[in-house]
Amino acid sequence: MNDTLPLLPPFSEVEEGICRLASCRPDLPKQEIILTRLNYHIAKSLRDVTNQLLKPFDLSYVSFSALMMLFASPNSEINPSKLCDVTGETRTNMTRISDDLVTRGLIRRHPNAEDRRRIVLMLTPKAENLLKKILPLLWEKQKEIYSKFSADEKKTLEALLKKQLAAIEELK
């Protein structure tokens, strides 16, 4: 479909390595490690695909995620630290990203009267128009990715991933 993105080699190569190691180390939790590596590779691939789609709009995955989460917030406003929470970015980085987005006229910073430490980020109409162009493309891509999944499979996957996330968070 596209020839510019580097195709990851079949995951089997990674799996082979894990199996090779497992064969001489019986305490190696093979399946668990495979699951973790799979997660890592999937996240990377998803990122690659999204970044490529965003390139014509001169947006990175992180900047777009910020705009997106802002768009999805009540009243389309949110403060930076909350945005960090939902995107997983650091405070420092969110400051820089916001700087950039402000410079490009995509968001505005407003003071918060109730708590003067806080700042309220808001989308500009320019950003809303941009999102209206990008989102349909992205959503189409999302649908494509899961097009071969049955409703049941998606439901099962969602449940298992939630369980996994909860387990990891609990471990912290």
Add this chain to the structure above:
Amino acid sequence: MNDTLPLLPPFSEVEEGICRLASCRPDLPKQEIILTRLNYHIAKSLRDVTNQLLKPFDLSYVSFSALMMLFASPNSEINPSKLCDVTGETRTNMTRISDDLVTRGLIRRHPNAEDRRRIVLMLTPKAENLLKKILPLLWEKQKEIYSKFSADEKKTLEALLKKQLAAIEELK
């Protein structure tokens, strides 16, 4: 269990945003986006947990992955570009990481007689000893993460993740 890592907020906050958006945009593939976001958050959390475990050994997730994949290769040797493939890193970055690992006496670079463009990376005994210390800790952590998963659940998750990865790669 540990108080230094930032706990991500309950995923429900992210999900709420997606649902809010979906309620006014019927073409939004809600479940698919949730699946993608879950992947992203899980990968991030897994990385955080691993990085924390590696910190006392002064290794980053990427450096460790490189050592690990090297360790898992036949004869414990591999060339940089192959290492890029299985870790998903760029060539440039792998050069830099290798430089660092060489400086720290963890790997050695050898010329390849058959193809003089290539280089063979090998682990030093020092790295092997280091891995012998780290791996049991890491494997224990992996087991913990999936301790509440039944054999069936793990099997199902593995199958679904593989299907997902294949679907994304196909899309490229």
Add this chain to the structure above:
DNA sequence: GTTTAATAGTTGAATTATATATTATTGAAC
């Protein structure tokens, strides 16, 4: 109410990663 601790946001320095160009070598086309 004063002190203390905690939180929100930012800045500058340091780290880490990528993009682009370059060298050396190999393999293929002719």
Add this chain to the structure above:
DNA sequence: GTTCAATAATATATAATTCAACTATTAAAC
């Protein structure tokens, strides 16, 4: 066997991200 394209690795310049320190403000402890 000479030319041309492809590959492996790297160097240099640039961009993205994080770390540590800092300011301002609020909340909590006393």
